[in-house]
Amino acid sequence: MNRPPRLTVLGESNKPAAVRLSAVLIVKNEADKLADCLASLDFADEIVVLDSGSDDATVAIAERYGARVTVNTDWQGFGVQRQRAQALARGDWVLMIDADERVTPELRASIEAALAGPSAIYYLNRLSWCFGRYMRHTAMYPDWIPRLYPRTLAGFDDTRVHERLCNRDNLPEHRLAGDLLHLVYDNVRHLVNKSALYAEQWAIARAEAGRTCSLWSAFGHGFSCFVRMYLLRRGFLDGGQGFLIAVVMSHSTFVKYADLWVRSRSQPHSP
Numbered sequence: 001m002n003r004p005p006r007l008t009v010l011g012e013s014n015k016p017a018a019v020r021l022s023a024v025l026i027v028k029n030e031a032d033k034l035a036d037c038l039a040s041l042d043f044a045d046e047i048v049v050l051d052s053g054s055d056d057a058t059v060a061i062a063e064r065y066g067a068r069v070t071v072n073t074d075w076q077g078f079g080v081q082r083q084r085a086q087a088l089a090r091g092d093w094v095l096m097i098d099a100d101e102r103v104t105p106e107l108r109a110s111i112e113a114a115l116a117g118p119s120a121i122y123y124l125n126r127l128s129w130c131f132g133r134y135m136r137h138t139a140m141y142p143d144w145i146p147r148l149y150p151r152t153l154a155g156f157d158d159t160r161v162h163e164r165l166c167n168r169d170n171l172p173e174h175r176l177a178g179d180l181l182h183l184v185y186d187n188v189r190h191l192v193n194k195s196a197l198y199a200e201q202w203a204i205a206r207a208e209a210g211r212t213c214s215l216w217s218a219f220g221h222g223f224s225c226f227v228r229m230y231l232l233r234r235g236f237l238d239g240g241q242g243f244l245i246a247v248v249m250s251h252s253t254f255v256k257y258a259d260l261w262v263r264s265r266s267q268p269h270s271p
Contacts, residue, residue: 046068124148
């Protein structure tokens, strides 16, 4: 795309104040995917990008699309980073989105309609593209996630990984029509590395909370993960991709519990 989409600056929009929308992203080294994501957000009144220390063209791409970019390399987990990013937003509504996600035209229409209504938490349905096909089973679809909400009435907790949106004021919750496309994995290496990162972050958080487990528990969780994804959630209908995802995710589940078990072992005594 030769020209970046035109963005409306807050304060200059013709929309009433109650529908001003901030698209908020946390990123690191997303140069390959960020442009298409930002292009799908050209209806937002502002785009806020919090970078965790990219060493590629991520920041330059974000600025080219009119985003307000801030860099914070003090990584304390996904939850804290989302909190920091939200604090930079100025809109009345927040659309929290990742660089590997794209808003489809149908979802955009649903979002714009929701902004005209009362305060609520809105769930978006992610449709993941993985190794050459859209994954419609394997526990990956439907994948309802809360991403659209009033900025001052909701926010993410400080969990290191698998952070959750806190509905502090018990706002009504609704589902929006249209899919949020998710380019989840580039290749097998990306899949394994991403799974390992999430497993490590999960184990760190559990260890800090004083939790522990046994290796037999790790095996049981890993095995049940495969059964759930490949059989109960009909991952076999997603072909070879479904089998691959189920195997790697069950391995990742085993690894995160094994990591927690290792962290609970006592330190070696001095000889």
